[in-house]
Amino acid sequence: MDELIAGLAAKPWALVVLAGLVFADAFLVVVPGEVAVTALGTVAVAHGLPPLWAVILTGAAAAFAGDVCCYLVGRLLHPHRWRILQRPTLQRALDGAARRLRTHAATAVFTARFIPFGRLAVNLSAGAAVVPAVRYLPIAAVAALAWAAFQALVGAAIAAIVPGGTVVAVLVSIAIALAVGWTVDVVLAKVRPAS
Template sequence: MDEVISGLAANPWALVVLAGIVFADAFLVVVPGEVAVTALGTVAVTQGLPPLWAVILIGGLAAFAGDVCCYAVGRLLHPRTWRVMRHARLQRALDWGASRLRTHAATAVFTARFIPFGRLAVNLSAGAASVPAGRYLPIAAVAAVAWAAFQAMVGAAIGSVVPGGTVVAVLVSIAAALVVGWTVDFVIGRLRPA
C-alpha cells in the first residue's frame, strides 16, 4: 500500500486534485479540504513527494481562490435574499460575519478560515457588506496560506513520528485533523452563548 500511495503522490496530478478538493471546500463544506492537505502533508514527509512547500503553496492558493469566489458571489448575488439562506442559523452566521468584519476583520477572517461554515459566512458576508477588496483580500490570502501551512504541518509532524509506514501515518493524521476540527467546533459552541 505504501508503494501505491507513493506512486499517487509522485504523480503531478496529485497537486491538481488537492487544489480541486480545497477549492470545492470553499463552497461545499462537506468536501474534506483539511483532510486532503493534512494527508498530503503526511505523504510529503514520509515519501518525499510532493514537496511539503508545494502542498502548502497549492493548498493556500486553492483556498484563497475559493475565498475570492465566495467573496465575489456575496458581492454580486446578495446571499441574504436566497431562499436557502433564509434559515435563522445561516442568517445569524451572516450577521456575525458582517459585524466582525466591521470591527475586527483580520481576527474574523483568520478565525473563520478554520471553521467550515464560518469561512463560508465570512467570505459571503464580506462581499455582501461591500468590504473593499483591497482591504479584505490580502487578509484572506494570508489566512489561506496560514491555514494550509497549519494543516500540512499537522500531517508532516504526525508522519515524522508515527511508526508503521505511510498508510498508518496518513490515517493518524486524518484522525488528528478531524479531532482538531471537532475541538474547534466544540469550543466555539461553548463560547457562543457568552
C-alpha cells in the same frame, strides 16, 4: 501499500486533485479540504513527493481562490436574500460575520479560515457588506497561506513522529484533522449560547 501511496502522490495530478478538493471546500463544507492537505503533508514528508512546499502553496492558492469566489458571490448576489440562507442560525452567522468584518477584519478572517461554515459565512458577508477588495483580499490570502501551512505541517509532524509507515501516518493525520475540527465545533457550540 506505502509504495502505492507514494506512487500516487508522486503523480502530477495529485496536486491538481488537492487543489480541486480545497477549492470545492470553500463552497461545500462537507468536502474534506483540510483532511486532504494534512494527508498529503504526511505523504510529502514520508516520501518526499510531492514536496511539502508544493502542498502548502497549492493548498493556499486553492483556498484563496475559493475565498475570492465566495467574496464575489456575496458582492454580486447578496446572499442575505437567498431562500436557502433564511434560517435564523444561518442569518445570525452571516450578520455576526459582517459585524466582525467592520471592526476586526483580520481576526474574523483568520479565525473563520479554520471553521468550515465560518469561512463561507465570512467570505460571503465580506462581499455582501462591500468590504473593499483591496483591504479584504490581502488578509484572505495570508489567512489561506497560514491555514495551508498549518494543515500540511500537522501532517508532516505526524509522518515524522508516528511509526508504522505512510498508511498509519496518513490514517493518524486524518483522525487528528477530524478531531481538531470536531473539537472546534464543540467549543463553538458551548461558546455561542453564552454570547
